[in-house]
Amino acid sequence: MRQRPIPGTTGLVRTMSLLGDPVLHSACAEVTEFGPVLDRLIEDMFATMYAAEGVGLAANQIGVGQRVFVYDCPDDDDVRHVGHIVNPRLAAADGDEIRGPEGCLSLPGLEAGTDRFDRAVVEGVTSDGAPVRIEGTGFFARCLQHECDHLDGTVYADRVTGLRARRLRRAIRKTAWGARALVQP
Numbered sequence: 001m002r003q004r005p006i007p008g009t010t011g012l013v014r015t016m017s018l019l020g021d022p023v024l025h026s027a028c029a030e031v032t033e034f035g036p037v038l039d040r041l042i043e044d045m046f047a048t049m050y051a052a053e054g055v056g057l058a059a060n061q062i063g064v065g066q067r068v069f070v071y072d073c074p075d076d077d078d079v080r081h082v083g084h085i086v087n088p089r090l091a092a093a094d095g096d097e098i099r100g101p102e103g104c105l106s107l108p109g110l111e112a113g114t115d116r117f118d119r120a121v122v123e124g125v126t127s128d129g130a131p132v133r134i135e136g137t138g139f140f141a142r143c144l145q146h147e148c149d150h151l152d153g154t155v156y157a158d159r160v161t162g163l164r165a166r167r168l169r170r171a172i173r174k175t176a177w178g179a180r181a182l183v184q185p
Contacts, residue, residue: 007070007082008046014062016052018177019107019155023060028067028151031086034129038068042084042127045070054105056143058150061106067124069147076138085132088124090148093141095119100142102156109175112160112168120144 017023031038041064049057055073059066070084095118103111120141122134136144146156160168172178 007072007084008043008048008050011040011043011045011047013051014044014048016048016105016108017061017063019104019157019172020177021063021106023063023065024106024150024155025153026060026065027153028058028060028065031066031068034086034127038086038127041066041068042070045084046072049105052105052108055139056147057105058147060150060153067151069151071140071143071147073136073140073143075136075140079140081134081136081140083132083134084127085122085124085134086127086129088122088148088151090120090145091123091133092121093117093119093145095137095141100139102142102146104146104156106155107157107172110168110171112157112164114156114159116142116145120148122148 041059045057045059045062048062049070056069056071059068067087068084069088072082074080097115098118099113099115101111102114118141119137122144124132126132134144157168
């Protein structure tokens with residue numbers, strides 16, 4: 001029986017920042033204030049991620065330039081990982097480099113083959129400041145790397161090259177938000 005509340009059940013769904021929004025292309029600031037405001041942000045992030053049917057969400061994807069992300073993501077063995085991390089740092093990304101389909105809630109409906117390592121370790125703290133270390137493999141490792149990239153101002157489209165990049169740019173232009181997205185500083 002579950003002893004703690006389901007994340008996001010009391011949160012508000014916030015508006016998603018889309019590719020081209022400056023907040024997605026800037027490194028996020030370290031969190032320095034812990035308490036109810038941070039707890040509310042995390043709860044809203046879970047609610048927003050679930051409403052968008054995602055597996056991870058960085059704070060800047062809802063317009064907040066702070067180093068926080070949430071996740072509810074399976075690994076390749078179908079083990080579900082649910083949690084959050086504040087001030088994360090990608091401590092390791094290694095193993096085999098695998099090109100796999102990657103999407104993003106800030107590029108809705110699109111995906112492209114993106115190279116990621118099949119193992120990742122992220123270190124940071126919880127919302128109450130306790131140290132945390134998260135290790136992921138397979139799809140969960142991809143999620144951890146993707147969310148850390150967001151907090152550094154990088155979206156997966158920045159990692160795509162060659163023909164895949166041209167196809168992705170063409171697909172972006174066909175979206176309702178694409179014209180704004182492709183005009184970046």
